[in-house]
Amino acid sequence: MIEKLMVRNYRIFDSFELDFNAGVNLLVGDNDAGKSTVLEAVNLALTGRLNGRPIAYELSPYLFNTKAAANYLAQIHEGKQIPPPEIIIDLFLSDDPDLAPLKGSNNLTGNEAVGIRIRIAMSPEFSAEYKNFIADPEKIKLIPAEYYSVEWLGFSGNGITTRSAPLSTSFIDASTIRLQNGADYHLQSIIREYLDPKERVELSRSYRSTREAFAEHDSVKEVNAKLGGTKGDITDRELTLGIDISQRYTWESSLVAHLDGLPYQFVGDGERATLKILLALNRKAVDAEIILIEEPENHLSFASLNMLVSKISEKCKGKQVLVTTHSSFVLNKLGLENLVLLSPTGGVRLGQLPDGTQDYFMKLSGYDTLRVVLARRVILVEGPSDELVVQRAYRDSHDDRLPIEDGVDVINVRGLSFMRFLDITKALKKNSTVVTDNDGKLALDVAARYANYTAEPFITVHVGTDGNGNTLEPQLLSANGRDALNAILGKSYATDDDLKNYMKENKTTVALAVFDSTDTISMPEYIRNAVAN
Template identity: 60%
Template sequence: MLSKIVIQNYRTFRAFRLDFDPDMNILVGDNDAGKSTILEAIELGLTGKLRGRPLYQDLSPYLFHQDAVSEWIAALKAGRNVPPPEIIIDLFLASSPETAGLKGANNLLKADEPGVRIRVVLNTDYKAEYEEFIKQPDKVRLIPTEYYKVEWLAFDGNGVTFRSIPATASLIDAANIHLQSGVDYYMKHILNDYLEADERVKLTRAYRGLRETFAEDESIVKINAALRGAPSDVSDRELTLNIDVSQKSSWESGIVPHLDDLPYQFVGKGEQSTLKILLALNKKVDDAHIVLVEEPENHLSFPNLGKLVHKISDTCKDRQVFITTHSSYVLNKLGLDKLVLLSSTEGVRLDRLPDGTQDYFRKLSGYDTLRLVLAKKSILVEGPSDELVIQRAHMDMHGGKLPAECGIDIINVRGLSFKRFLDIAMLLPQNFVAVVTDNDGKDASEVEQRYASYTMAPNISVHVGEDKNFKTLEPQLFKANGRATLNAALGQSFTTDDALLDHMKKHKTDSALAIFESDQTITMPEYLKDAVDAVS
C-alpha cells in the first residue's frame, strides 16, 4: 500500500505532501485544487505513464508549476544562470518484505523508506544546446522540455520498471472509458460468465448463416443486378454488395450490447456511466492493489449513485482506494473520516470526528456536508425561512450583493443538527462558521452555553435572539419592524399584532420570501446582523 506522496513543481503543486489512509481516501477541494492531479501523480509513480503513454513521450512545458517557471525566467532576465525547474513525484510505499528492494533516502524528505520517484530533469547530454538557448533570455517563454529527460527510480537510486514495483494501480474514469460498438468488455463479460464453449460455436454458426443469406434477399438481388450493369471508371470487375464473411471479420464486430432493446450508445448518460465504472471495477480491481476512481457521481441520480457507491465499497474492501468527488452523498456514505481537503501544500483530514457524527451523516447522507467543508465562510440556519431572511440581511448590509457573491454559503441544516456540522468546523480552522438559532423562550446566554465547547474556537460563533419573549425568527422580525412595516412587506393588512404573527408563523417560507423580495426598508434583528458581520 501507499503511505504518502510528496510532489514538487508538478501542475498545481509547488511543494505538496499528503499522508494516505491505508483503506479509503476521499479527495475534495475547489476547482483546480489538484484532486485529479493526485490520482495522476499516483499512477505516474506506479506506472511511469501519463494518460496511458510513457511520460517522456508526453512531456509538456505546462506540466511544470507556473510560478517555478516564472521565477526561473525572471532569474535568467536578471542575468543569473540558475538551474531550470525540475518535476519530482515521490511515492512512498508501506514497509514490507516485498518493498524492501525499493528502500533508500533518495527522496525529498531524505527518509530511509521504500518508494519510487518520477523525476523530470535537464538532460546533461543537451547541456550545450540548453546553454545556447538561454543566451537570449528575452525570448524564453516556456520550459524547453526537449532538453529534459524522465527518470523513474527507486528510493535507493536505481532505475525501476513496472515489474519491479510490488503495487499496481487501476484508474477508473467514466469520462475516459470507451466501450466499442462491437463486443467490448461488456459483451465478453456476459459471454464468459454465461455461455458454454458449444454455445459460442452455435452463436458463431448462426451469425455466419445470417450473413450468408443476406445476398439471397430479394431486394439485395435486385440491387446487385443493377450494380453489375453499372459502368465503372475504376475496375472492369463487377460491383455487388454483400457482408464480409471472411475469417478476419467475425461476429465480435457485428453484435452490439443492448439494454432493454436499446443499443448501448442510445442509453442515457447515467446508465452508461454506471455501466462503465462497474465493468471497469470488475475488470481491473482483481489485479490491482490500489484503485483510483475519478468523480463517480457524474450523470447519476441519488438512487443509482447509492448503488454505485455500495458496489465500490464492497468490491474494493481489501484494497487501497482513492476517490475524487464533488458529491456530499459520496462523501457521507463512504465516511467523513476518510475525507482529505486539498490545499496547495497539503491535505487536511477529518479523521478526528466523533464516531457519533460520522455515523449520523452516513445514515442521513443527504446533508450538504461538502458545502461546509469547501466554504471559507458559511452561516448555518435552521430552515428555508431563516436562509431567505439572512440573505436579505446580507444584501442590505453589502450593497445589494447576495452572500454567494461574497463567497459566503448559507447552509440550511434542516433542524437542530448544528453540533454535527460544528464537529466538522472544529477541524477546519481556516473556515469561518456562524450559527443562527432561535432562543425558543430561553435566555440567549443559556442557548449560547450549549455551544460553549465550539465557540472557544476562533472560527466559530453562535448568534441568538436576545429577548426570550420573542422565541423565533418571526417574532424577532416583528419586534424590529412593527406591524405597519411588515404588513407593507408582506402585502397584508392585518389590524392586530397577533393576527400578523399568526400569519407569519403559519406561512413561514412565504413570509420570508416576501421579505426577501420586498422594496420596503426592513430592519434586521441585531443577532442576524452580527452573524453576517462574523463571516464578512
C-alpha cells in the first residue's frame, strides 16, 4: 500500500506531503487546493504516465510550480547561472519483502524506505545547450523543459519500467473515459461468459447473412446502379455500396450499448457518467491494488449517486482507494474519518471521531458537512430564522458584507445536535461558533454543556440572555421594543404578548423582514458577540 506522498515543484505544490490510510482516503478542498494533482502525482509515480502517455512526452514548462518557476526566472534575470528547478514525486510504500528491490535512501527524507521516485531534471547531455540558452537572460520567459529528462526509479536507485512497476493502479475519471462505438468491455465479457461457441458461431453467421442481405435491398440496388454510371469518372473499376463483411469487422465490434432502448450516446450525462465509472470498476478494479477516482458525483442525482457510492464501496473492498469529491453525500457515506482536507502543503485529517458521530452522518448523509470542512469559519445556528438574523447581524457589523464574502459560513443544523458538528470542527481545529436559544434554562447552564469544546480557543458558544426570552423572537423584541418591530414587520400590535405570539407563529416571515429591512435593528447581545469575531 501507499503510505506517503511527497512532492516538490509539481503544479500547485511547491513542497507537499501527505500520509494515506490503508483503505479509503477522501480528498476534499477548495478549488485549486490540489485534489486532482494528488491523484495525478500518485498515478504518475505508479505508471510513469501522464494523460495516458509516458511523462517524457508530456514535459512542459507548465508542469512546474509557478512559485519555483518565478524564483528561477528572477535569479536568471539577475545574471545568476543556476540550474533550472527539478520536479520530484516520492511515493512511499509499505515495507513488504516483495518490494525489497525498491528500498533505499534515494528520497526526500534521506531515510531508508521502500518507494518509487519520479525525478524530472535537466539532462546532463544538454549542458552545453543550456549554457548558451542562459547567455541572454532577458530572452528567457519559461523553464526550458526541452532540456529535461525523466528518471523513474526505486528509492534504491534501480530503474523502473512499465513491466516492473510494483503496484497496479486504476485511475477512473468519468470526464475522460471514452466508450467506443463498438462493443465495450462489459458487453464483450457478458458474451464470453454466457454464450457457448456454437451460439457465437450461429450469431456470427446470422449477422453476416443480415449484412449480405443489405446489398439485395431495392434501394441499395438503385444506388449501386447510379454509382455504376460514374465508372471512369473516379475509377475504371466498378464502384458499389455495401457493408464490410471481412473478418476485420466482427459482429461483436459492431454492438452498441443501449439503456432502456436508447443508444448510449443519446442517454443523459448522469447515466453515462455512472455507466462509465461502473464499467471502469468492472474492468480495471478487479486486479488493481490502488484505485483512484476523480469526483464520482458529477452529473448524478441523489438516487444515482447513492447507488454509485454503494457500488464503489462493494467493488473496492480490500483495496486502497483515493477519491476526490465536492459532495457531502460521498463524504458522509464513505466515512468522515477518512477525510483529508487538502492545502498547498499537505492534508489535515479528522482522525478518529467520537463514537456515534460517523454513524450519525452516514445515516443523515445529506447534511452539509463539506461546508463545515471548507469554510474559513463556521457559525452554527438552530434553524432558518436564526440563519437569516445572524447573517443580517454580521452584515451590519462588517461594512455591509455577508458572511460568505469573508469565508464565514452560517450553517443551519436544522435542530440537530451542535455537538456532532463540533466534533468535526474540533478535529480540524476550525474556528467555529454556536448560536443557540436558552430554552428557558440558565444561559450559563446551557453553555456548560459545551465545556469540552469551548476549552479549545477556536470554539465559542453564545446563548440567549436570561430574562429576555427563551428563543430568538422574544430576544429580538427585548432588544428593539414593540414600536420598532411593528414598523419593521408592518404590524400594529398593541401589546408585547400579541406581537411575541405573532413572531413565534411566523418565525421565517419575521426573519426575512428583519434581514430585508432598511431600518436600524438592534441585535441581541449574544448574537452581536457571535458575529464580532
